[in-house]
Amino acid sequence: MRQGSLREWNLAVVLGRIAAADRPPSRAELAAGTGLTRATVSAVVEDLLAGRLVAEAEPTPRTGAGRPSRGLALATDGPAGLGLEVNVDYLAACVVDLAGRVRHHTVHRADLRPVSPAEALARLAELAARARADAAREGLTLAGAALAVPGLVDDAGLVRLAPNLGWRDVPVPALLAEEAPLTAHVDGVPPLVVDNEANLAALGELHAGPADRASFLHVSGEVGIGAGIVLDGALFRGTRGWSGEIGHLPVRPDGPPCRCGGQGCLETYAGQEAILAAAGLAGADLPADTATTRLAELAGAGDPAALRALAGAGTALGVAVAGVVNLLDLDTVVLGGGYAPLAPWLRPPVLAEISRRVLTAAWSPVTVRPAALGVTAAAVGGAGSVVRRILARPAGWLARSG
Amino acid sequence: MRQGSLREWNLAVVLGRIAAADRPPSRAELAAGTGLTRATVSAVVEDLLAGRLVAEAEPTPRTGAGRPSRGLALATDGPAGLGLEVNVDYLAACVVDLAGRVRHHTVHRADLRPVSPAEALARLAELAARARADAAREGLTLAGAALAVPGLVDDAGLVRLAPNLGWRDVPVPALLAEEAPLTAHVDGVPPLVVDNEANLAALGELHAGPADRASFLHVSGEVGIGAGIVLDGALFRGTRGWSGEIGHLPVRPDGPPCRCGGQGCLETYAGQEAILAAAGLAGADLPADTATTRLAELAGAGDPAALRALAGAGTALGVAVAGVVNLLDLDTVVLGGGYAPLAPWLRPPVLAEISRRVLTAAWSPVTVRPAALGVTAAAVGGAGSVVRRILARPAGWLARSG
DNA sequence: CGCTATTTGTTCAGTGGTTGAATTATTTGA
DNA sequence: TCAAATAATTCAACCACTGAACAAATAGCG
Numbered sequence: 001m002r003q004g005s006l007r008e009w010n011l012a013v014v015l016g017r018i019a020a021a022d023r024p025p026s027r028a029e030l031a032a033g034t035g036l037t038r039a040t041v042s043a044v045v046e047d048l049l050a051g052r053l054v055a056e057a058e059p060t061p062r063t064g065a066g067r068p069s070r071g072l073a074l075a076t077d078g079p080a081g082l083g084l085e086v087n088v089d090y091l092a093a094c095v096v097d098l099a100g101r102v103r104h105h106t107v108h109r110a111d112l113r114p115v116s117p118a119e120a121l122a123r124l125a126e127l128a129a130r131a132r133a134d135a136a137r138e139g140l141t142l143a144g145a146a147l148a149v150p151g152l153v154d155d156a157g158l159v160r161l162a163p164n165l166g167w168r169d170v171p172v173p174a175l176l177a178e179e180a181p182l183t184a185h186v187d188g189v190p191p192l193v194v195d196n197e198a199n200l201a202a203l204g205e206l207h208a209g210p211a212d213r214a215s216f217l218h219v220s221g222e223v224g225i226g227a228g229i230v231l232d233g234a235l236f237r238g239t240r241g242w243s244g245e246i247g248h249l250p251v252r253p254d255g256p257p258c259r260c261g262g263q264g265c266l267e268t269y270a271g272q273e274a275i276l277a278a279a280g281l282a283g284a285d286l287p288a289d290t291a292t293t294r295l296a297e298l299a300g301a302g303d304p305a306a307l308r309a310l311a312g313a314g315t316a317l318g319v320a321v322a323g324v325v326n327l328l329d330l331d332t333v334v335l336g337g338g339y340a341p342l343a344p345w346l347r348p349p350v351l352a353e354i355s356r357r358v359l360t361a362a363w364s365p366v367t368v369r370p371a372a373l374g375v376t377a378a379a380v381g382g383a384g385s386v387v388r389r390i391l392a393r394p395a396g397w398l399a400r401s402g
Numbered sequence: 403m404r405q406g407s408l409r410e411w412n413l414a415v416v417l418g419r420i421a422a423a424d425r426p427p428s429r430a431e432l433a434a435g436t437g438l439t440r441a442t443v444s445a446v447v448e449d450l451l452a453g454r455l456v457a458e459a460e461p462t463p464r465t466g467a468g469r470p471s472r473g474l475a476l477a478t479d480g481p482a483g484l485g486l487e488v489n490v491d492y493l494a495a496c497v498v499d500l501a502g503r504v505r506h507h508t509v510h511r512a513d514l515r516p517v518s519p520a521e522a523l524a525r526l527a528e529l530a531a532r533a534r535a536d537a538a539r540e541g542l543t544l545a546g547a548a549l550a551v552p553g554l555v556d557d558a559g560l561v562r563l564a565p566n567l568g569w570r571d572v573p574v575p576a577l578l579a580e581e582a583p584l585t586a587h588v589d590g591v592p593p594l595v596v597d598n599e600a601n602l603a604a605l606g607e608l609h610a611g612p613a614d615r616a617s618f619l620h621v622s623g624e625v626g627i628g629a630g631i632v633l634d635g636a637l638f639r640g641t642r643g644w645s646g647e648i649g650h651l652p653v654r655p656d657g658p659p660c661r662c663g664g665q666g667c668l669e670t671y672a673g674q675e676a677i678l679a680a681a682g683l684a685g686a687d688l689p690a691d692t693a694t695t696r697l698a699e700l701a702g703a704g705d706p707a708a709l710r711a712l713a714g715a716g717t718a719l720g721v722a723v724a725g726v727v728n729l730l731d732l733d734t735v736v737l738g739g740g741y742a743p744l745a746p747w748l749r750p751p752v753l754a755e756i757s758r759r760v761l762t763a764a765w766s767p768v769t770v771r772p773a774a775l776g777v778t779a780a781a782v783g784g785a786g787s788v789v790r791r792i793l794a795r796p797a798g799w800l801a802r803s804g
Numbered sequence: 805c806g807c808t809a810t811t812t813g814t815t816c817a818g819t820g821g822t823t824g825a826a827t828t829a830t831t832t833g834a
Numbered sequence: 835t836c837a838a839a840t841a842a843t844t845c846a847a848c849c850a851c852t853g854a855a856c857a858a859a860t861a862g863c864g
Contacts, residue, residue, distance in 0.1 A: 363642075822849080
C-alpha cells in the first residue's frame, strides 16, 4: 500500500525464509529463493541484523570454488515469547525463542478447581516471574505472552466460561497484569493474549511439525473435548473465536443426555469421565492425568474393560472426526491432550470409522497420529504464537526496539 | 516483493474500494479511504481507466462549495465472466459483468441423467455460444468461464464423481474446449474452471449479500446434500478441494443404511428423495424441481404428511448444521438449492436444534435464512468468481489487454 | 606458489512509484 | 465580482529495488 510497506513486506519474506530453512541460508541463496536481487537481500538482512532478529551463523559447508558464504539464522538472544497455561490440574509456564526452541519450562501440578480464579492467577504469576528471570539471564527479551485456558475466551481476554475450572466471566488480563507487568502493546496486539487451550495446543502442534502450511484437526481429549482447526498453516478461530467445539457433535442422538442439553454428544462417549467410567476407574478419584496413565497401563496389560472402553470411545470419536473430515476435507487428524497417551488404542477405531464414512478416503488417505508435544503443548503453542507474530511482521518489532 | 508489486497492489486496493462502495467514489474519497495520497490515487485510477476496468460515472451529489468530484464506477463494458452449470434436470448459462450484474441468463430444463456427458456438454456449449454472442453485442469481453457440476472435481477440471448425473472421470475442459473456445490462460488460471455446484452457489450467495467478509454455511439440498463453506469472505475448499460433504454427517448412527457405507447419514433423512418419500410423493416420478414445488404447495395447504416430512428433515438438518456451527463458530446458515423454497418449513426445526445444541447460541444468535439467489445461483456464482478474480488482481488483466 | 575460475557480498548509478507541496480547475456563497 | 472551498493534476524529492560492476575470498590447476 504505502511505499515503506514494500520494505516491511520484504523484511517478512526474507525472515520467513530464514525461519523456514533447515540450515542457515546465505544471502545469495535467499536472493535466489525469493526472486529479489542480492543487493536488496543484503539491505534487508542488514536491517534484520541491526534489529537482533537474525544472527550470522556457521556457514553451511560448501563444495567447489568461490568466496565462502556467511550463514544466517534466527537470533537466539533476541525477542522471545512467554507461554502460560491454567488447566484443571496443573499450571505451566514456558519461554520459546525466535527459533522455536523451548528455553524455559515449568509445570506445577495442583488441582485448581477448589481455588479461586484470582488465587490461581496469582500462583501462575509466580511461575511467570521465574520464567521471566530465567529469560533475562539468557539474554532474551520477552515480546509478549499468551495464556491458555480450557474455556471460551472473547477478544478482550475475558474468560466467558471455563466449565471444568468453574470459571465464569473472569477478566484475566486485569487480574494478571498487576502481578506480572508486561511490555507495551505492539501493533495493536495486547501484551497478554488469552486463548482457548485447544487452539493454542493446535498451534504448538503446527509449529512442532515440519510442514508450514499444513491443515489438520487437533483433538484434545480432556474433561471436555476441544478441537483446534488449522487450515493452510493458520488457526481458524471462527467468527467470534469460538470454533472447535467438537465435543457436542451428535454421535448417537438417542444416547445419554449431555450437560449441553443435547443427547448422545461425543463428550458423553469419549470424554475423560466417560472413558474412565467405562473402564471401571470412575470411583478411584485420581487426578485426571494419573488416571489416564493408569488406563494406558491397564490397556497395555490387556485388561478387557479398559480395552472395551477405549474401543467404544475410539469409535465415537471416529464418527465425529469422520464428519469433520468430510466437511473440511482435511488430510490429518492429531490426537492430543489426554488422547495422546491413549493413541495406540484409539487410532484403529478412529481410522476404521474414517475409512467407512469419508467418501474421499479411497482417493487419498487420512493420517491419524498422536500429538508430538506433551502436556505443555498449549503453553508452548502460545509462546510460539508470540514469536510467530514477530516473524510475520518484523517491521513492528524493529520500529519498537529502535 | 518486487518493486512493481507495489503498483499492482495499489491497483487492487483502489479497484476493490471502488467495487465495495455503494456510490461512485471520487479520487479524493479513495485517497482518504486508502491512506494513499491523491497524487497516487490519480495515477492508479488513470491506469484503471486506460484498461477499461473503471469508468467515470455520475458524480455523487455534493453539498457546499468546491470543485465537483468525478465519480468512479466499475466499467459495464469491460471484462465479464461466463457462468455455466450442468445439473440433474437443467443446464444454465449466464454472463456477469464487473459490477456483478447479471447481463445474460438462460436456463434449459431437461433430464440430463440419460444423456452422455459428451452430449450434455455439447448442449451446454450451445447455451454458452448464445451467451457469448449476447455478451459481444453488449460490448463485453469474456475473461473466463466457470462450470458448476454436482460432484467432486479435481484441480485439472476432471469430474471424478457426480453420482446423481452418473458421471465418473469426465474430462470436462477437453470436451468443452472444442465447442466453445475461450481466451488464453490469465495468471496461470485456465480459461475454464470446473468446480462443485455447492461451492459456486455459496460464492454466488456471498456476492449477492451485502457483507463482503461474511462467514456462513450454504447448504444445498438436492438429491445429495452439499455445503459451501465461506470463511471471512473466501470460499474454503479444503486440502484437495473436496470440502463441504455434509450429506454424510451422522445424524442417527443406527438409522437406515446409506450408499456411502455408513448408517443414518443426514442424506437419508433430508435428501430430496427421503423428503419426497416421507411426504408420499415418491412414486410420482416428477422432475425434482416440480416435485419440490408440489411439496411446498402441499405444505402451504396444511397437508399433514408434507408437514411431517418437512419437520423430520428439518430436525435432521438442524442436528447436522448445529454440529457444523459448533465446530466452525459460524453466525449464518443459508438454505439454498432445493431447500430454498422449503425454507419456511425447514427453518423452525433447524433453529430449534441450533439453539438446543450450540453452546454459544445464547451469547450471539445464529441466523438461518433462505438463499437470495434462485436456481442459477451456482452459474451466477461461477461467473462472479471470474470477475472477482480480475478485481482481486487487476494487473494481470491490464497486462493482457495491453 | 601463483594464476584463474568461481562464488559471495557490497557499492553505486539508474529507475519506478509514492510523497508532499504547490498549482490549476471549478463551484458556492457573500 | 471575489473569496473560500474542494477536486484533481503537476512536479521535484525521496525511498526502495534493479542491474551491473567490483571487491573479497576460496578451490583447483599447473
